[in-house]
Amino acid sequence: MATTTHSTRRLPVREPAAHVRGVLRAPFTAGTWRRAAYQVSALPVGLACVPLALCGAPTGRWQRALIRRLLGIDLAAGPRAGLAHALLAAPLNLVTAVVTLYGWSLVPMNLGWPLRAGSDHSDAWGGPTFAGAWAFHAVVGGLGFLLLMPWLGRGLTRLQTGLARRLLARPALTADAHAHADADGDADADAGGDAGADADAGGAA
Template sequence: MNTAPSVLARGLRTALTEPFRPDTWRRVGYLLLALPVGLLAVPLALMGGPAGRLQRGLVARLLGRRIEEPAGGRPAALAHAVLALPLNAVGLVTTVYGWSLVPLNLGWPLRPLLGMGTGDYAEAWGGPTFAGAWALHALAGGVGFLLLMPWVGRGLTALQARLAVGLLGPRRIGAGRAVLLAALVAAVGTAVAVPVAHQL
């Protein structure tokens, strides 16, 4: 019995429905809130406040990952807040930029009205016709990012959850590897941000 078509159909259905699932939007919420919560957790941990509880609560509520409280909470909460900041910053910028491309490209003809572009579709990608330029922007930039961003968010939040479990949980198993991977992702994200920022 050949199950390849059914596996392919399930995969296609998952890819097409992922942008509309509640879990996707909870991950987006986490990516948007992780940096402000991490910034708040640094002074909170330094003052002996409930920084670890705050960070574990965010992971539990939005990522569905329950983390038991360790014995020495304050140093772990401070370590997580500081070490996760670069990754949280990359997650926030990637989320805002990637998801904003969806309406910007679907509504490409409205850009000149918003002061974003000249409206000269002859030189635009997909030009020289208006229909071609809009179609390319809508399909590649609009629908393309609509289908891509849930998976980017899934990868970033999986790494952030791993880092939280490694640093905020009772056992520090795999924390070093998670910190190195988070640093690598943050470095790559920063390197990619430079040309993107110049394009804006």
């Protein structure tokens, strides 16, 4: 009687130390600053595209080019929705730009707290001593936001690109969709191979 063995795939498990290294390195990666650049530039570019789209300019192509250049996401050309995306994305782009600019500005403001502190530190966070107030601002407001903003930026950028996929491209034709399709196809092929092995084993039995 033939027996078959099935190989199981084990997903790689990141160790806690790897997670910590990822959090500490995130503020200093090129991807973080490219996302920040898109979060800030998406609003003025979108607003500029509104009158240009009314004049017949290819604003959808320009907005896709901005996403491709800063985020590395290649959106396949879809319907002519440059004006719709510029208008509908404006509220989200406004919130994203404000959060990005304010959040990142808190880092130097708090690390350099003594430059803007007065002579009386009794009412300051971490006071009443100068050293305590500076330590509190530097750790919580400076380092805290330095580590937080890259991950907050990822979430905001995911919302922005999700809206762009719906309005500027056909999702099934985006590069990301192709990658997911390839991954699903590999998984289906593996499943089919296992099913074929079961069938051969059954025939041999």
